Amino acid sequence: MSVKAIKPDSKIVLVIGGSGFVGRHLVEKLCSLGYTVRVFDLRTTFEHEKVTFYNGDLCNKQDLLKCMDNVDTVFHCATPSPLSNNKKVFLRVNVDGTKNVLDACFEKGVKNLILTSSASVVYSGSNIEHGDETLPYAKRPLDCYTQTKIQQEKLVLSANSESLKTIALRPHGIFGPRDPHMLPTTARLAAAGKTKFIIGKGINKVDFTYIDNVVYAHVLAAQQLQQKPEIAGNAYNITNNEPILFWEFMSRLLKGLGYAAPKYHLPYYFIYFLAFLVQIFVFIVSPFKTIRPTLTTMTVALAGTHHYYSCEKAASEFNYSPVVKLEDAIERTLQSVPELHNKHAKKVK
Ligand SMILES: NC(=O)c1ccc[n+]([C@@H]2O[C@H](COP(=O)([O-])OP(=O)(O)OC[C@H]3O[C@@H](n4cnc5c(N)ncnc54)[C@H](O)[C@@H]3O)[C@@H](O)[C@H]2O)c1
Numbered sequence: 001m002s003v004k005a006i007k008p009d010s011k012i013v014l015v016i017g018g019s020g021f022v023g024r025h026l027v028e029k030l031c032s033l034g035y036t037v038r039v040f041d042l043r044t045t046f047e048h049e050k051v052t053f054y055n056g057d058l059c060n061k062q063d064l065l066k067c068m069d070n071v072d073t074v075f076h077c078a079t080p081s082p083l084s085n086n087k088k089v090f091l092r093v094n095v096d097g098t099k100n101v102l103d104a105c106f107e108k109g110v111k112n113l114i115l116t117s118s119a120s121v122v123y124s125g126s127n128i129e130h131g132d133e134t135l136p137y138a139k140r141p142l143d144c145y146t147q148t149k150i151q152q153e154k155l156v157l158s159a160n161s162e163s164l165k166t167i168a169l170r171p172h173g174i175f176g177p178r179d180p181h182m183l184p185t186t187a188r189l190a191a192a193g194k195t196k197f198i199i200g201k202g203i204n205k206v207d208f209t210y211i212d213n214v215v216y217a218h219v220l221a222a223q224q225l226q227q228k229p230e231i232a233g234n235a236y237n238i239t240n241n242e243p244i245l246f247w248e249f250m251s252r253l254l255k256g257l258g259y260a261a262p263k264y265h266l267p268y269y270f271i272y273f274l275a276f277l278v279q280i281f282v283f284i285v286s287p288f289k290t291i292r293p294t295l296t297t298m299t300v301a302l303a304g305t306h307h308y309y310s311c312e313k314a315a316s317e318f319n320y321s322p323v324v325k326l327e328d329a330i331e332r333t334l335q336s337v338p339e340l341h342n343k344h345a346k347k348v349k
């Protein structure tokens, strides 16, 4: 099954967080399929002749109501940066903000709400191998981003009703052109000489999901929600279906960026404990100074444990299957880095 083009301008959709990494790719795809697209975001990061931009804060319901007249479907992919370390902002945006989104959807008669959730809502730092959607929410999430994503998903799925069909898509480790988190952070750490080490034995397998596959899943789910009401109220893992050794993937990115692959092993639990001490220090100084460490128990756990998921539910219930394979996805991502364009252009099929 593929996503369908529609009669141009027959459906109005709203992408909350549409100026972000996932949001902008989603907006561009929706426009190409003929949707009338509105973007609601704190900021405007690009121009598009077919898009109407509304700047506002989703924590202010009045801002949201201004852009939701006659909207058929809302895609909610706004979040504070997952690597920021501000519990108040996460609670305000991911929880209170999502309550505003739901209230506004009900007030304006929106039919469908697709939430970009996260596979990590079931992750508390222990190994997850081929985890499916029956796994319970993490009882002790490792950071407040994950904690608020859990609360957000629960709010959206419990709001599913006759008038508003809701669905939560759980991508994992999204990467691709214009990614503001993974590649830039990797490059920054490498430039600072902090990528010489492998945390743990380097045998942990994880899922990384190319942005085109995430966008494809969002459009497919939106188009299926009305025909298949049984998928509403559910969460679905969305990955590339190609789990890879975390350190092999990172090495591919690093070598593609012109850096050496990590080669010295550091004991996982030693680094995890170090990260724990860093977090205690960050908490102690937080009244005086906000520090956003990359070394956290969450990032160390992600680097040192298995975390890959089954997409069988999305495959069987709304025919999801990745449209871009991992190998091609890595090349396209590296090719998208301006200074690397020529080097990788010839490799892309
Ligand atoms: N990047 C990943 O690896 C990944 C993986 C799984 C799930 N997700 C989820 O995907 C979604 C999109 O993530 P992304 O990587 O595109 O993030 P991003 O930071 O690139 O984009 C988020 C957007 O939300 C906007 N935003 C933040 N607070 C807002 C507010 N109060 N009002 C209005 N807009 C606001 C930001 O301005 C930004 O444009 C998020 O829900 C995230 O949890 C991301």
Ligand SMILES: CC(C)=CCC[C@@H](C)[C@H]1CC[C@H]2C3=C(CC[C@]12C)[C@@]1(C)CC[C@H](O)[C@@](C)(C(=O)O)[C@@H]1CC3
Binding pocket: 082, 083, 117, 118, 119, 120, 121, 171, 172, 173, 174, 181, 182, 185, 186, 189, 195, 250, 299, 302, 303
């Ligand atoms: C060489 C090295 C170690 C580089 C560092 C790579 C670092 C930056 C990189 C490696 C793994 C990657 C990662 C995320 C951010 C960047 C980071 C941590 C986040 C947290 C974003 C939010 C998503 O919701 C969530 C939770 C998901 O998809 O479940 C992911 C999980 C995977």
